Amino acid sequence: MxxxxxxxxxxxxxxxxxxxxxxxxxxxxxxxxxxxxxxxxxxxxxxxxxxxxxxxxxxxxxxxxxxxxxxxxxxxxxxxxxxxxxxxxxxxxxxxSLSDEKRLQQLLHECELGDKSPSQLLRYMRHLAVPYKVDNVFLKEIWLQRFPTVVRQILCASSQFLDLESLAGMADKM
Structure with missing residues (x-):
């Protein structure tokens, strides 16, 4: 003891x-x-x-x-x-802690916008992606998939001019 x-x-x-x-x-x-x-x-x-x-x-x-x-x-x-x-x-x-396998599964399949703001979702996805050293291009693609088509089209059109954090800030205002 x-x-x-x-x-x-x-x-x-x-x-x-x-x-x-x-x-x-x-x-x-x-x-x-x-x-x-x-x-x-x-x-x-x-x-x-x-x-x-x-x-x-x-x-x-x-x-x-x-x-x-x-x-x-x-x-x-x-x-x-x-x-x-x-x-x-x-x-x-x-x-x-979540296993790396479970983190990856959540990142790829289970992350939903739900009640989160787009920037909160992005931060959570970054947290899940830490063990994998995911680059911003891949993260942006899976993040954008979480939005309705119309929102995704607007964000994709703006994405060539904005970094991912700025894009998330823009999405927060929509």
Whole structure:
């Protein structure tokens, strides 16, 4: 079992950190981008001066929905003696992130405009495309396919004069 003595942090400091942790208001965990979620959590830890691996571990574990905590049950049943939070964070990111295959499938077939603005859709598609180093020409083609024919024709006519971000901005105004 992990203990505060292992970290060299006093029980008073742990209590103060646990109180500070209770003041943090975080968005719910999302499988869409666990790395970004952890970046938000880490900023909150820094702002509240929470440095204890135990406090961080406990906080994150308390936020995880059951379907995600089962992904790291090995680290729950056998809490690492050192750097418990770092181990938990790494495992959650690795085990709950979309696989490259699923990202590609979403990029090519499942990305829909829906309630998103065209620029939001483009950013999401860029996020999905990261592992593949997709160039802007290919990304523009699959992005344009998400629009109705009339909108696509207008955007295609303008695309020779505008970069992809400007094109997305133009589409946002339509």
């Amino acid at each position: 992990y203990s505060s003595e292992t970290e060299g942090i006093s029980q008073d400091n742990i209590s103060a950190e646990l109180h500070a942790v209770n003041l943090i208001n975080m968005p719910p965990f999302s499988r869409l981008n666990p790395r970004i979620w952890f970046a938000q959590v880490d900023v909150q830890f820094q702002r509240r001066k929470i440095r204890s691996q135990t406090s961080k571990y406990s906080f994150v574990l308390g936020l995880l929905p059951t379907e995600f905590s089962s992904e790291v049950s090995d680290l729950i049943d056998n809490v690492p003696a050192f750097n418990a939070y770092d181990h938990l964070k790494q495992a959650i990111v690795q085990r709950t």
